[in-house]
Amino acid sequence: MNELTIVSRKSILAKLQAIEVSETIKKKFPETKIIFKTKDTSGDIDLTTPLHKMPEMGVFTSDIREELLSGKADIAVHSWKDLPVDLEEGTEVAATIKRVDPRDVLIFKKKSLKKKKIEIFTSSPRRQENLSKFLKKALPFEIDSLSFTDIRGNILTRVQKLQDSNADGLVLAKAALDRLLFPVEEGSRELDSFKDDLSEFLWMVIPSSQNPCAPGQGALAIEVKSGNEKVIELLNEINDLDVFKDVEDEREKLKKYGGGCHQKIGVSIENHPLGKITTEKGLTPDNELIDKRSFFPFKKELSKFENPIKDFYPKLKKDFKLFSRSKINDGIDKIKTIKNSGLYISRASAIEKGTAIDLSNVVWTSGVENWFKLAKKGIWVNGTSDSLGEEQSKPDSFMKKVNWFLVSHIDSESKDKKLIATYKLVPEKEIEDLSKYSHFYWMSISSFKEALKRFPSIENAEHSCGLGKTFDELNKLYPNKIKPFLNYEDWLEKVNEAK
Numbered sequence: 034m035n036e037l038t039i040v041s042r043k044s045i046l047a048k049l050q051a052i053e054v055s056e057t058i059k060k061k062f063p064e065t066k067i068i069f070k071t072k073d074t075s076g077d078i079d080l081t082t083p084l085h086k087m088p089e090m091g092v093f094t095s096d097i098r099e100e101l102l103s104g105k106a107d108i109a110v111h112s113w114k115d116l117p118v119d120l121e122e123g124t125e126v127a128a129t130i131k132r133v134d135p136r137d138v139l140i141f142k143k144k145s146l147k148k149k150k151i152e153i154f155t156s157s158p159r160r161q162e163n164l165s166k167f168l169k170k171a172l173p174f175e176i177d178s179l180s181f182t183d184i185r186g187n188i189l190t191r192v193q194k195l196q197d198s199n200a201d202g203l204v205l206a207k208a209a210l211d212r213l214l215f216p217v218e219e220g221s222r223e224l225d226s227f228k229d230d231l232s233e234f235l236w237m238v239i240p241s242s243q244n245p246c247a248p249g250q251g252a253l254a255i256e257v258k259s260g261n262e263k264v265i266e267l268l269n270e271i272n273d274l275d276v277f278k279d280v281e282d283e284r285e286k287l288k289k290y291g292g293g294c295h296q297k298i299g300v301s302i303e304n305h306p307l308g309k310i311t312t313e314k315g316l317t318p319d320n321e322l323i324d325k326r327s328f329f330p331f332k333k334e335l336s337k338f339e340n341p342i343k344d345f346y347p348k349l350k351k352d353f354k355l356f357s358r359s360k361i362n363d364g365i366d367k368i369k370t371i372k373n374s375g376l377y378i379s380r381a382s383a384i385e386k387g388t389a390i391d392l393s394n395v396v397w398t399s400g401v402e403n404w405f406k407l408a409k410k411g412i413w414v415n416g417t418s419d420s421l422g423e424e425q426s427k428p429d430s431f432m433k434k435v436n437w438f439l440v441s442h443i444d445s446e447s448k449d450k451k452l453i454a455t456y457k458l459v460p461e462k463e464i465e466d467l468s469k470y471s472h473f474y475w476m477s478i479s480s481f482k483e484a485l486k487r488f489p490s491i492e493n494a495e496h497s498c499g500l501g502k503t504f505d506e507l508n509k510l511y512p513n514k515i516k517p518f519l520n521y522e523d524w525l526e527k528v529n530e531a532k
Contacts (some may be wrong), residue, residue: 034267036066040097041373043071044187045224048211048354051110053217057130057271065267065529069522072105108264109256113249113280114206116256118288127265128255128272129280135144135251135301136241138207138232138431139168140192143392145201146413149177154184154195154292155204162297162315163244164204173408181362188213189227196230207431208251215430225375229430235392238416238429240401242326248283252276262464279304282311294354298323305425305500307331307517328519329498331494335516338472340367340495342532345472355480356458358382361443366453373438376453377428381406383425383455388412388488399501400520420520421501422501424448444479467491474498476516478506499523 037058041051048071048259057069073096100106101124113129120126124391137160145151151172155161161181168179182200185189195203214228257264286300298315308330313323329338347353365385368376373397378384381403390396390412398404400420407414418426428437439447460483467473468488475481475498486493495517498504500515507515518524 034062034065034107036068036261037108037264038068038070038265039108039110040070040100040108040414041110042073042097043073045221046188046212047071047110047112047526049212050112053212054067054108054110054130054219054253054255057312057352058267061270062267069101069424072100090097095121098256101256104258107257107261108268111254111256112209113156113254115245116254117250118248118284123258123259125259126254127257128268129252130255130271130273132239132252132273132276132279133211134207135246136207136262136430137204137238137239137244137246138202138210139164139202139239140195140231141202141235142195143233143235146235147174148201149175151176151202153179153181153202154191154200155181156183156185157204158297159247159315160204161518163299163501166240167239167243169407170244170405171239173411173413175189176338179529185368189223192227192230204239206246206250228432235413236415237413237433238285238431240404240417241301241303241310241312241402242419242421243314245314246283246302248287249280252280254280264530269348275304279309284474286313290323303421306498307335307504308419310519326519328523330517336527336532337526338495338516340471342528343471344469345474345528346467346470347474353476353480354461355461355464355483357434358456359459360385360456361454361487364440364453365527369455371438371453373433373435375428375430375435375450377423377437377439377447377450378403378407379439379441379445381410383442384410384412385455386410395430399423419478420499420501422499422505424502424505425500442479470494472497472528474518474521475503475507478503481507 039051039055041047051069058065058067074138083344091214093313097109101109127292134487161464165179169176184194184203186194189203191203213224216224219446255268259270277337281304283300287296287298290296290298294356296315298313298317303310310330311327311329313325315323317323365388369389372391372393376390377397384407392413395415396412398407398417401417404414404417416429418428437450438453439445439450440453440455445452468490472495475496495516496507496511498507499520500517504515504517517525
């Protein structure tokens with residue numbers, strides 16, 4: 034096609050999303066001339082009614098859809114999460130492009146640290162339901178109450194409303210912030226001012242395991258009039274089929290609970306080199322609590338135990354103790370001096386209680402459990418790899434680039450982080466006889482190597498672990514023999530089922 038008209042909403046974010054799609058088209062079809070149109074929707078015009086009280090069907094999309102039906106535009110670009118789960122006849126979503134981060138972000142006023150009554154802005158029932166539990170454990174201070182208040186307007190408006198209010202925080206889609214902070218073309222003065230405003234807040238990226246996204250969050254839906262074969266043929270060339278399939282699956286999973294943005298349920302599908310992780314969490318219209326997180330390996334044989342389970346180790350997580358820890362004071366002291374850097378903390382025990390970490394640093398944990406433990410020690414955590422592995426779910430500095438340090442034991446290794454060793458692993462003098470077990474779950478490569486040194490026969494046992502660094506290291510030693518699981522609890526459940 035020589036010319037293509039793209040229609041979107043009028044907000045800066047919507048325009049940037051339209052440009053993002055146009056750039057993808059231009060890479061494939063450089064001769065195509067792109068014309069941009071914008072249009073207000075009923076959801077943009079009515080900024081007083083809370084979203085969950087507005088009609089279910091496409092308050093941000095129906096008016097734009099009319100542009101396609103009338104032939105005034107060729108394609109419409111939407112945030113896929115804004116589309117109703119059931120589309121009306123006459124148009125269809127023909128394509129999507131590479132998805133960006135689907136998670137949510139909390140921005141939080143520094144002066145609200147240690148307040149007893151916390152108020153968070155969000156109009157999403159899903160966020161209210163899931164964050165009401167998560168934030169009580171994730172904030173690094175004890176609170177008496179946590180309340181949520183509806184808010185409307187575009188992203189820039191909502192941030193301004195937070196600044197002008199007595200509320201303490203605001204929840205936003207990270208995809209929206211990423212697009213505004215790192216636009217596909219040169220930003221505006223308004224965006225520069227927005228970046229300055231954001232730098233005044235603390236922030237945390239909320240893990241999908243605790244708060245799965247609205248289906249399709251982070252993905253862009255490219256809508257076209259049904260039967261417009263020329264445009265559909267062009268869009269087929271840029272369509273990311275994997276993203277399209279994931280979003281369709283997320284939407285179908287939500288649909289079985291009965292709806293869209295009015296729902297108190299999030300659904301996320303995350304991709305990992307070993308398989309897909311699906312999370313469904315929230316409250317159904319029948320007040321049934323949903324909390325499902327499942328790992329589906331690409332290789333089916335990785336999910337099945339090969340040998341009969343005679344006995345397994347550990348029976349309980351606390352039984353997994355092959356080492357004691359010896360403090361390294363130099364490392365502990367160094368952490369107190371670091372500023373404007375990234376600290377990747379593999380285990381909460383690597384940080385002594387009372388250690389002051391400067392708020393200019395970005396703190397990332399290996400998993401949610403470590404996040405909660407650090408929060409109890411008074412440390413503001415910015416995010417987590419969510420037990421998916423440091424390499425697969427990389428730490429995110431979000432608004433600024435930082436140099437990363439790995440905070441761990443003295444024998445730890447990292448591809449791209451400088452080590453700060455705060456402790457040394459000291460093997461226990463006496464441990465139980467592990468040679469009697471047929472199946473193991475390992476939480477670190479150090480523990481496996483120590484156990485193997487003492488009981489060489491366990492090499493012939495069946496070994497499992499999580500999806501991160503431990504799997505990578507064990508798989509190097511025994512290719513295609515290691516069974517990956519979402520976590521210890523997932524493995525334990527499968528072991529008990531197989532017995």
